[in-house]
Amino acid sequence: MSRTISDSTVRRLSHYLRALEDLEAGGADSVSSDQLASRGGTTAAQVRKDFSHFGSFGKRGHGYQVCALASTLRTLLGLDSVWRVALVGAGRIGAALYRYPAFKARGYECTAILDNDPEKIGQRWGDRVIQSVTELEQVIPDQAIDLVIIAVPVSAAQEIAGRAVQAGVRGVLNFAPTRLRVPSSVPVTNVNLVIELEALSFALTREGGEA
Amino acid sequence: MSRTISDSTVRRLSHYLRALEDLEAGGADSVSSDQLASRGGTTAAQVRKDFSHFGSFGKRGHGYQVCALASTLRTLLGLDSVWRVALVGAGRIGAALYRYPAFKARGYECTAILDNDPEKIGQRWGDRVIQSVTELEQVIPDQAIDLVIIAVPVSAAQEIAGRAVQAGVRGVLNFAPTRLRVPSSVPVTNVNLVIELEALSFALTREGGEA
């Protein structure tokens, strides 16, 4: 039970869970670290090491019980509980996220949508009404919001993050291409679409130059 | 001039570039590794080490010329050239990406949109018409597409990736939550929204359990 788990380990756990759910759907009963590795794009040793941080879940000579391991991973990843989410920013990215079916399936429930555009406030998305972002401080405690998704322009992102944390939010998923300053006790995950594309063009540029 | 540059280094270069562009807009002339570090969320030593992989761009005692360094980074990241992009999947995520202003600003030009939904084919997004995904093999060579953005469901993603690579695409930005199998010469960048959220709920679950 080590204290610190690296980010890459957590990401791999997510991959393993997805692979296990596929196997479950396919009716598989048990699975070896080798099989999980090939599905998850890693090595058998890595799979076993990843699990070893949390306990021992396999049977020597027989691998892992698909169903039990999936359940264990869901617990580790915090997918047993329902996470209450507020979406700030009802633009195109916000819209795409709000309807993303995988979110609800994994236990993330978006119970509030906020924006600062008077044209959008009052609009209806499904059965939910877009509220003014000025209500952030009421919404977060009232609805017991755990996570906030920031899908606003860079110029507004830091202010929203600060206010959300102040109001009691426990984690932030940030789509604005900027680094947010929040207390270290509040985890922030950044999704920066520009950086992902730049990583690609960097790779292509180099490969061309070195070939 | 080392051969292999790590992914994290590339990501940091993107951050530095963004910081430099801010400084440029603010009229700053030169900048120290210290200043860049605090804006980029890293350390001064890291900044200097990152640059040292590519050459030496600073003046001892005076830091870096903002404008010249920004230009150098743009070249390194391949932002001098225009990258031609095809978007496959005209759902909500595709729509959000297509209108994402930062893409065009960075030299990524989306010249084709493809989908398999008969209702969508023929629709107009701005001045562009959605084409059938069956035309993928014509579009990629005809329009000299460099990159393809995959924004389709998991069930279709691998097939699209394979066909796109076969047709001559050089890089893939994948939004489907699955690991694509492509030749190792074709760089793939994955954006997996579910994993990002799961990383958050993992962090929150642990912190609660250990506090």
Add this chain to the structure above:
DNA sequence: TTGTGTGAATCCCTTCACAGCG
């Protein structure tokens, strides 16, 4: 004096190799 560029030291993650259990 200031702040870069860089070998050396350190830390962390991955891989190896095998003991041990079913």
Add this chain to the structure above:
DNA sequence: CGCTGTGAAGGGATTCACACAA
């Protein structure tokens, strides 16, 4: 046997510390 769990080894990436140039 087969395959897990894990200490030890190996490799990369970050950090340190300082010589050196402006």
